[in-house]
Each structure stands twice: as structure tokens, then as C-alpha cells.
Amino acid sequence: MTKSGALIHNLDLAAYLRQWLVMSDIVPLSFQDLILTLHDYWGKQGCAILQPYDMEMGAGTFHTATTLRALGPDPWNAAFVQPSRRPTDGRYGENPNRLGAYYQYQVILKPSPPDLQELYLGSLKAIGIDPLLHDIRFVEDDWESPTLGAWGLGWEVWCDGMEVTQFTYFQQMGGFDCKPVSGELTYGLERLAMYIQNKDSIFDLVYNNATADRPAVTYGDIFRENERQMSTYHFEVADTDMLFDAFKKATAECESCLQHALPIPAYEQAIKASHIFNILQARGVISVQERASYMGRVRDLAKGSCQAWMEKNGWAV
């Protein structure tokens, strides 16, 4: 046996041991191991493991790897973590169940494979959820994104009554029929980790694995101050005049990109406008009647970008 062969063998044994400990409920996965395990699992299913999109966005669905890649006929299989910002959900780090910024684990498989549910359940087993010990259920929940002009049918997946994943078969994106349909899985990482680690507060989640001389840190150690400051900023400080102006500029920039047939930069401006709108919402300066019109403008930008993407690829009718 070669040296490298032995190394691989040892690594596999370590992985096996950890898996055994996890399955036996002896050592729950740390937050980062949860991500690494999902990466490992979906990587083995042939997914490209991508990095987060480097812009502020409300959900993994906004990543171009989902929105734009869900369009057109080409196969596409990817998984990634997407930091997701929801300014209105911020609670100054005080609420044990709510965050203004959190992490989604996103998987997209196009076309949706016939065994997508089985693959998904396999991922739950990989992170230590035994379906004969825990009650896993697929409960109707149709998905719609008014800002992306998108909808799909699917379920929220329950584990002992808690929603841990959104499972969707995309039917339309940017107003276009999905041909073929993609299967999208969105795991709420914090919720899953709270479940696996049996914690009552997000901030108590164990983030990493302690060693003899390096202690583990918690999710709160890393992100609580972030939650406090960002909540203050979003609710109290953000300069609304600047934001209204930025919204306008992003809109104009998007339209300019569309005129130059540049769907990706156009779409980035749409994402930017969407996030600015979310901050304005948190600031409480958008009235109920204005809300719909702002959302409509973001939707037009996103749809325009999708349209341009379809045209650029020669898919638009």
C-alpha cells in the first residue's frame, strides 16, 4: 500500500468514526461540520460546490447559480452556502430564534432527478437525523417570489414539527417557464444545527470543534455583535435619503446594463435594489401602498435581467 493510499484510508476511517459518533448521538455536528458534511454529501452527488455570491441578498435563490441557471435547457447541479440578509428580522441579538443575517444551504439540481426526495433524505441521514427516530414529513408549501417573478410547487420539510428545509420544483423563473424544471432545496442551517445540537438559542450553537488547546466558539461569539450593530443600523441609523437615491441609481444602472445586453451585471443591480428596498422597509419609511410598487420595480428589473439572459443564450422565444 502506498503512503498516500494509507492516508486516504486513515481519513476514511476518521470520517467513518465521526459519522458513527454523530449517528449515535454522542457528538453532534458543529455548525461548520454541518456545512462540511452537506458539502461532502452533495459533492458526491455530482454537485459543483460553489461559494456564496459576494453581494447582500435575502435568500440563496437570488444567487445567479439558482436564478439564472434555472433558466434554459442546460443541466446544472450545484450546492453552496448563501449568507442571507433579512433586515426586518433583526432583533438586536436578543431573540433566540430570529436573526437579521443567517445562512442558507442551497442545492439546485436541473433537471430535477427522479429520486430527489431520496437524495434529500440521504443528506438528513448524513447529518445525523434518523428517520425512524425523528418524524420527517413533507407538508404542502408552494413557493412564490414576487420580486423574482418566480414560483414552484413543493413542501416545507418538517422534522418533529419544525420546518428544516424548503423543497421546491421551480415552474417559472423571471416570468419564464422552467424548461426543464429544477429541484431546489434550501436548508435553514441555524435551525438544523439547533435541532442537531439540541440548543434553545441560535447564539448557543457550537460553531467549530474544540481541540486540547483551542476552545470551541459559539455562533453568538462570532455573530451577536454583528446582529446588534446591524439591527441598530437597519432600524435606526441608515440614511434613508441616501438609500432612496441608491435605489434609483441601481435601477438606472440595471436598465443601462440591459441596454448593453449585459444580463449578469444588470441582475447584480437588481439584487442591489432589492436589498436597499429591504433596508428601507426595516427603516419603516415605505408605506403599505408604496410597498407593492417598489416590489414591482424590483420584479421588473429581475425579469428584465432574466429576459436578457435568455436572449443572450438564444433561448428566448
Add this chain to the structure above:
Amino acid sequence: MDGKEWVGSMTDFLLELRSEEIPARMQVKAKEDLARLFNDALAKSGLTAASVEVFATPRRLALIATGLPVATEAVSEETKGPKVGAPPQAMEGFLRKSGLSQDQLVERDGVYYAIVEKAGRQTADVLAEAIPAIIRAFPWPKSQRWGAASVSTESLRWVRPLQGIVALLSDAVVHCEIDGIVSGAETMGHRFHHSGPITIGNAGDYIEKLRAAHVLVHFSERCRIIRDGAKAAAEAAGLNLVEDEGLVIENAGLTEWPVPMLGRFNPAFLDVPQEVIQLTARVNQKYFVCHDSAGKLANAFVCTANIDAHDRGAAIVAGNEKVLAARLSDAKFFWEQDLKVALGTQAQKLAQITFHEKLGSVADKVERVAKLARWLVTKGIVTGANADAAERAARLCKADLVTGMVGEFPELQGIMGGYYARAQGESDAVADAIRDHYKPVGQGDNVSNAPVTVAVSLADKLDTLAQFFAAGMPPTGSKDPFALRRAAIGFLSLLLQNDLRCSLKDMLVATGAGNSFDTLEEFFIDRLKVQQREAGVRHDLIDAVFSLGGEDDLVRLLARVKALQAYVTTAEGANLLAAYKRAANILKAADGVDSAAPASADLVGEELALRAALDAAEPKAAAALSVEDFEGAMAALATLRAPIDAFFEGVMVNDPDQDKRAFRLGLLTRFRDAVTQVADFSKIEG
């Protein structure tokens, strides 16, 4: 086996359409649709089954038909064609339709017939065609495409991806294929309790083979297990289950192997109003709630798992307890935060909420409703209420819309306002009015008789209706986005059950929404007809009274309609109606009728009798009407029945003598007008 030996024998058929999880709310209807489509397909081929039973679980829709003939009988179908000598176009059309040539037609009694002999078919062949057709025609409320085939938008649609088809006629697979899914004998058991496929032998062993694989195919059996099991779990803890058949059905639609289990929550959450706890448990988590022996909400719930867990459910209960606790702590947070803000302060925020872009903010609406509620009390339309209390309740009734709790649970609008008002020291009358002012919601909902509640509730509905109609936004066809029909029914229930006396027009004018409400009044009358249909009040009689004009006190109008109905449904009333119609027809044909035409000297007995009867009845009916004695008015009309019948029997109205004719037409005019004082008989059907 030779097909011929089968002729005349009967067999059973099993169809299972297995898919990814079917939404619980769709399963009951899906069963009905499957049975209907299957029976239609059989009937089209001249087949009938002795029985058809349908099943639904989250992962399958199934059907067992018994007593099916194995083959259809040969039939001879005869279609009648054109007559001999009919124009050539008619013959051409008939030949095109029947696919025959003229020499193949049969002539009988001068008419051509097309006779098509249809050979008997194997039932298996009929089913092989029917199954894909049923799948394609299935009316799911929402359906989707999936998988590689979905590169085309024409690909198969199903409620969720369709995974497999079992089709067995007796022991043999009925071969069919749809979008790459081939029928067979294999299915899957419970998602977690059974791995690998199960081979079904025939319809007879389907249910038991699946039971062995932890799937209870019978919806009703799962319902029973949930109903009884939840009750038993509560009783074992010394509690009483709050029964909820909707939850039983929903949980049966979410499980193939239901296991009800009791969980607990921290009793500190019981400070939160019980509606909130119940709603969270029921709507968000699909849990039953329990009462303690004193009938109060207990800190326990029953959830329904889909597995027999190997730790007997300890982990599942613990998990569900945690989820509910998180939800209840959110609710408790909202409850405590909301209590800190006075409803009057919350109400100020309503200026920022649009009621409708043409109708201003919710604060504007509240202002109108407050004025109207006060008006209803000071005018004495709603009696027994304090006008200040009515106005106060109206000013606070929408304030809970801006509370955290109603933001989270919109279904609790009104209910939460009632709690907050009471906790903040408002009187019971005001708090009750805030709580109940949205009621009644639909027919059958409780109708309040608390005066302050009635005033606010009426004012709210009246304002909504008057404003939307005045702004030109009545419901049209099936579109009623502002639920105006429901508002009108609620308004009518409040008015009629509380016997509130007022002209509808006066009330509408008092809304300040305008001066002309003709379409809205007609809308109210239409709603009244709908509302009264269940009580058996005839819609034509409502028209007969309403079209007199001037009667827009709806309580009085309905009393009048009821008296009219009691009379016209008697034999005597029917005769009077017939006489009225006859008189009206004669008068319609005549011109220049004068009810005061002079009498000739030689009046016959029937004329004298009718005139005397009219002389007596007219003032009696008028007097009775003036004191709202509608039975009395009917009784007065009833005295005309015998004389008018005798009149028609013994007298010719259109006498050649113009004077006699004029007098008789005059009598008929008086008769018609006397009847019309009470109701427009021309609107009455029959």
C-alpha cells in the same frame, strides 16, 4: 388462458397512482375525482363495476373496482340520419359524421340509419386506454411538471411528481405507459418503515400487503386511529381532547401510519390568550389542544407522527415540544409588548394603513364608522346602547391591526383587540364590541344582540358597502375582492335578528358616501333573497313587495313577504293570484280604463257583489297596512276571492255595450289596485 372462456365472468381491478406527497387538503376531493373519471371511462365503453372504492394517502391515490366483466359485450349502435330525399348537404354531413358510405346505410320507413357494429373488447384493453386518459384529465387544483421530460411545457402534469402506476386486472398487469412511467405490479410501502418494492398480486391483497408495509390505505381508518388515539392520549393524562374533525382529516392526509402522542408546554404560556395558543397549535403545527377537568385550556397538545419510532416517540415529542415552545414564546413576546401600548395610541397608526386607495386610510374609515355608530344609537335605531360607548368602541375597533400579535396572526383581528381593550380597562360592552364587530362572518355565524356591538358592527359593514358602491366598485360576477356580499349578509342578519327598524335609504345617506344608492339597494334585496332562501322565503315574493317602491324598512319588508307567502301558498291565495293575472291581462289589452266609470242602472248580481266587496276590502286593507298588520291586509284581500271568481264566471267584461264594458273594466282596475296595495302580484311566479 383463452379469452373466450372468460366471457361472462367477473373480475376485480386495482389502480394505484403513486406520487410524491399529495397536499393533505386535496386528498378528499382527489378520491371523488378519481371515482368519477373512472366510472365515466367505464360507462363510455359500456362497462359497469359492482363496486368502486377509492383510497388516498399522502403518497398514493388508489381505486379498487369489483365485479367488472372481463370483456365488453358486442353492441350495435344505430344513429338516425336524414329522410329519404333530404337535401344532398344533409346526407353528406351525415356520412362524414358516421364515416360510412351511402350504400352502407339502412333505410327504414323513409329514413336512413347508420348501423355500426362494435365488437366486444377485452376490459384490459379498455382500461389500458382509460388510465393514461384519466391521469391527463385529472383536475388537480394546482399541478406541476418535473424531471427531464419537463424540457417541454407539454410534459405530464401531476400534483407532485408521479412515481409509479399499479394496474392489475385480476392477477394480470394492465399495460399502459404515460410519459415514460410504465404500469406494473410493484409499489412502495411506508417511506421509512419499509424499504424496497412490494409486489401486489391483485386487488384482493393490496390493502393487507400495504398494511404489512406500514401503510394504512383507508383514509377513514387513519382518521379513526387519530380521533381515538388523540382522545386516549389526552385521557391518559387526565385531560379532555378538544375535538377537531378538520385536524383529524388534515393529519390523516399527512400520514400513512399515524401515531398520536401527547406533549406538554410550559404552563407560563397559559397567560397568553387561549385563542392564540390554539391557533398556533392548530394552524402552524396541526396539533390538537386539551382542556383540563375544569374545562380550561391545559398546557398539553397532541401531535400526530407518521412513524412508530424506536424510542416510542420520546425524541419526536421532545422535538415538537421545543417547536411549540419557540412559537409560544414569540406569541408571549407579542402579547406582552402589545399590552404596553394603549389601543388609542395604536389607533393613531391606522392613518398609515390604506383601507383602499380610493377610500383613504383605515383611520379615515374608523372616523366614519365612529360617527355612524353614534348616529345609529342617537337615532334610536339601535336601542339600549350608550352612544359614547358605541363611538369609543368604533374608534378602537381596528386598532389591533397594528399590534404585533395580529401582524403575526391576522386571523385574530378583533379577538386580540377585545383582549387588549379589556386588559386596558375598557368596559365589557366596548371590549365585546371590538371583539365581535367583524361578526357575523357568513351564514350560520353567531349574530350578536349586544347593543354596542350591534351598532359598531352595523356601522362598519354599512360604511364598507356604501363606500365601495359609491366609488363604483360593486362585486361583479364571481369577483368580490372586498367581500361585499358577505358584508351585506352580515348586515342583514344583524338588522333582521335584532328587529332594527329604519329606512335603508336613511341609513345609507347617513354614511355620507353619497345620495344615490339604487344599485346598492337592489344589491341588498338580492342578498336578502340569498339569505332568506334557506329559511324558505320565496325570492319572487320579495320582489313583489320590494317593487312596490317605498318599502325599504327591511324588517317590515320581510314581515310583509312572510304574510304574503303564507297567503299565496293556500288554495285561496292561488285562486286570488289567478284572478289577479286574469284581470291584469284583460286590463292590459284594454285602453282608456277608468276605475270611476259610472255604473249602469241594471247591474247584475256579480257586479254588485264585487263592488260591495271592494268597498269593504279597500279601506280594511289600507287600515291594516297602516298599522303593519300584514295578515289583516291579506285577510281583507281574501274577501275578494269569492266575488272576483263569481264575477269572471257570470259576467262578460268585454260587453258590446261600451258603458257596461267601461264599468266592468273599472271594477277590475279597482280589484287590481286593491291587491297591488299589498304586493305587486305581477312579480309572483305560478
